[in-house]
Amino acid sequence: MQHCVHSAPGRRTFLVRSLAAAGLTGTVPVAPLAATGLAVGNVTGLYPVEVARIATPRSTAEVSALLKSWPGRVAVGGGRYSMGGQVAVQAGLHVDMRRMDRLVWLRPDERAARVEAGMRWRDLQDHLDPLGLAVKTMQSFSNFTVGGSVSVNAHGRYVGHGPVGHTVRALQLALADGSVVEVDAETDPEVFRAAIGGYGAVGVITEIELDLAENVHIERVVEALPLERYLEHFRTRVLADPRAVLHNADLLPPAFDAPVSVTWVRASADKALTETARLVARGRSYGLEQNVIWAATELPGGPSLRRKLVHPLLMGKPVVKWLNHEASLDVAELEPRTRAMSTYVLQEYFVPERRFLGFARAMATILAAHDVEALNISIRHSPADRVSLLPWAREDVFSFVLYYKQRTWASARKSVGRWTRELIDAVLRHEGRYYLPYQLHATPSQFDAAYPEASVLRRVKARIDPVGKFSNELWRRYL
Numbered sequence: 001m002q003h004c005v006h007s008a009p010g011r012r013t014f015l016v017r018s019l020a021a022a023g024l025t026g027t028v029p030v031a032p033l034a035a036t037g038l039a040v041g042n043v044t045g046l047y048p049v050e051v052a053r054i055a056t057p058r059s060t061a062e063v064s065a066l067l068k069s070w071p072g073r074v075a076v077g078g079g080r081y082s083m084g085g086q087v088a089v090q091a092g093l094h095v096d097m098r099r100m101d102r103l104v105w106l107r108p109d110e111r112a113a114r115v116e117a118g119m120r121w122r123d124l125q126d127h128l129d130p131l132g133l134a135v136k137t138m139q140s141f142s143n144f145t146v147g148g149s150v151s152v153n154a155h156g157r158y159v160g161h162g163p164v165g166h167t168v169r170a171l172q173l174a175l176a177d178g179s180v181v182e183v184d185a186e187t188d189p190e191v192f193r194a195a196i197g198g199y200g201a202v203g204v205i206t207e208i209e210l211d212l213a214e215n216v217h218i219e220r221v222v223e224a225l226p227l228e229r230y231l232e233h234f235r236t237r238v239l240a241d242p243r244a245v246l247h248n249a250d251l252l253p254p255a256f257d258a259p260v261s262v263t264w265v266r267a268s269a270d271k272a273l274t275e276t277a278r279l280v281a282r283g284r285s286y287g288l289e290q291n292v293i294w295a296a297t298e299l300p301g302g303p304s305l306r307r308k309l310v311h312p313l314l315m316g317k318p319v320v321k322w323l324n325h326e327a328s329l330d331v332a333e334l335e336p337r338t339r340a341m342s343t344y345v346l347q348e349y350f351v352p353e354r355r356f357l358g359f360a361r362a363m364a365t366i367l368a369a370h371d372v373e374a375l376n377i378s379i380r381h382s383p384a385d386r387v388s389l390l391p392w393a394r395e396d397v398f399s400f401v402l403y404y405k406q407r408t409w410a411s412a413r414k415s416v417g418r419w420t421r422e423l424i425d426a427v428l429r430h431e432g433r434y435y436l437p438y439q440l441h442a443t444p445s446q447f448d449a450a451y452p453e454a455s456v457l458r459r460v461k462a463r464i465d466p467v468g469k470f471s472n473e474l475w476r477r478y479l
């Protein structure tokens with residue numbers, strides 16, 4: 001067999017495997033946590049998961065062979081940017097997809113591509129850019145794998161696009177018994193819809209067929225306005241503008257009441273590029289950005305640094321660039337010099353348009369009451385999700401992406417749990433939902449209230465994965 005398997009030899013590993021093998025009848029067993037020394041981490045450095053084995057397949061056939069031979073639970077990982085153990089299950093097999101990163105085909109005339117699921121957006125952009133093409137919908141950064149993005153049904157700043165699932169034409173899936181199936185919205189709609197935004201619950205996505213878009217010149221338009229005017233501004237100046245390509249608005253501490261709206265509109269032909277690079281270079285160093293983040297969170301008066309310094313700079317400077325350049329940002333620009341004592345974490349909440357103002361105020365009140373070290377809240381908009389079985393947008397929504405700093409010790413983690421549950425209660429009161437790729441602080445009843453469709457996902461899973469082979473720490477807690 002070709003796939004590369006890392007396993008820590010020794011008595012404890014053997015014990016884990018024997019326990020896993022022992023319960024083959026009925027549901028897949030969960031072995032008690034044994035110290036295998038194989039931890040699967042995530043970008044924050046918090047909440048690593050100890051697994052029995054890590055495999056890095058290079059082909060669909062290897063994924064299928066792994067699923068047939070591994071007797072215990074299986075979790076799948078992409079770029080590992082989710083933050084609460086979504087990519088791994090205790091004492092299980094972790095399938096690391098990052099070596100399955102090839103382009104399967106690219107059809108410029110059809111504006112479509114098929115990729116292996118472990119490919120990162122940035123790698124796909126290298127193929128698309130010379131042909132004048134762009135990814136249609138992706139997150140704000142390009143480091144994520146396509147498989148991980150489809151599995152959380154990610155979104156970006158694209159005006160009017162909604163989640164990435166809207167751009168998925170078909171999926172190849174390896175199922176619990178090792179069989180490989182091709183699914184789309186017609187052939188097996190239930191499984192297709194369960195895999196998109198399903199966090200690896202129904203199978204390993206091995207290949208993905210995607211719609212593409214045109215790479216165009218875009219120009220930045222920045223405007224500061226009061227919170228009360230934002231909704232109208234978004235409707236009339238952003239959504240109604242056919243030139244609008246990307247949009248978000250920043251809310252800054254301490255009051256989070258003065259959005260700075262940043263819209264990238266399609267630039268007219270006579271506008272010269274102010275940034276001529278077509279893509280953000282790989283491996284750049286981000287010392288300045290790191291210093292700004294450090295100063296904003298560690299120095300007295302730091303929280304007002306962005307409002308006083310960074311935003312005026314944004315507003316003063318016209319920028320015209322390629323869409324692919326803005327879409328190929330590297331998460332390294334957010335990476336602090338160390339995450340030993342504190343780390344940077346995300347959360348996200350979605351509310352219907354009519355509840356925008358009420359939730360914005362409730363969120364600011366909770367953050368202030370708990371002295372949360374929030375760096376920024378980024379507001380975006382999404383039309384209703386038409387695809388996923390577990391949608392974060394049942395209707396058109398605004399999203400609030402919170403970026404905050406937290407200390408790493410146990411009492412700090414507990415405190416984050418407390419205010420996160422308050423934010424989840426607030427979003428539920430505002431008929432909204434919270435996003436699932438982040439830390440697992442929600443109670444099971446909060447999860448059920450936010451995602452009542454989970455019962456349908458449970459039913460589909462019971463049909464195609466009756467022993468519950470696919471799991472991870474998210475699904476162990478909530479599904």
Ligand SMILES: Cc1cc2nc3c(=O)[nH]c(=O)nc-3n(C[C@H](O)[C@H](O)[C@H](O)COP(=O)(O)OP(=O)(O)OC[C@H]3O[C@@H](n4cnc5c(N)ncnc54)[C@H](O)[C@@H]3O)c2cc1C
Pocket residue numbers: 043075076077078079080081082083086087088097117118138139140141143144145146147148149151152153154155156199200201203204205206331334346437472
């Ligand atoms: C700095 C930063 C910025 C972010 N910005 C955004 C944003 O703008 N918009 C947004 O929507 N999200 C955003 N996120 C969240 C991000 O989209 C998710 O964490 C996403 O899952 C990351 O992709 P990944 O490749 O790291 O997936 P992973 O974290 O590796 O996996 C995520 C989930 O998908 C499953 N999975 C992965 N690959 C497969 C596969 N091949 N088959 C089946 N299941 C699979 C995993 O089991 C896991 O449950 C951001 C995160 C960070 C850290």
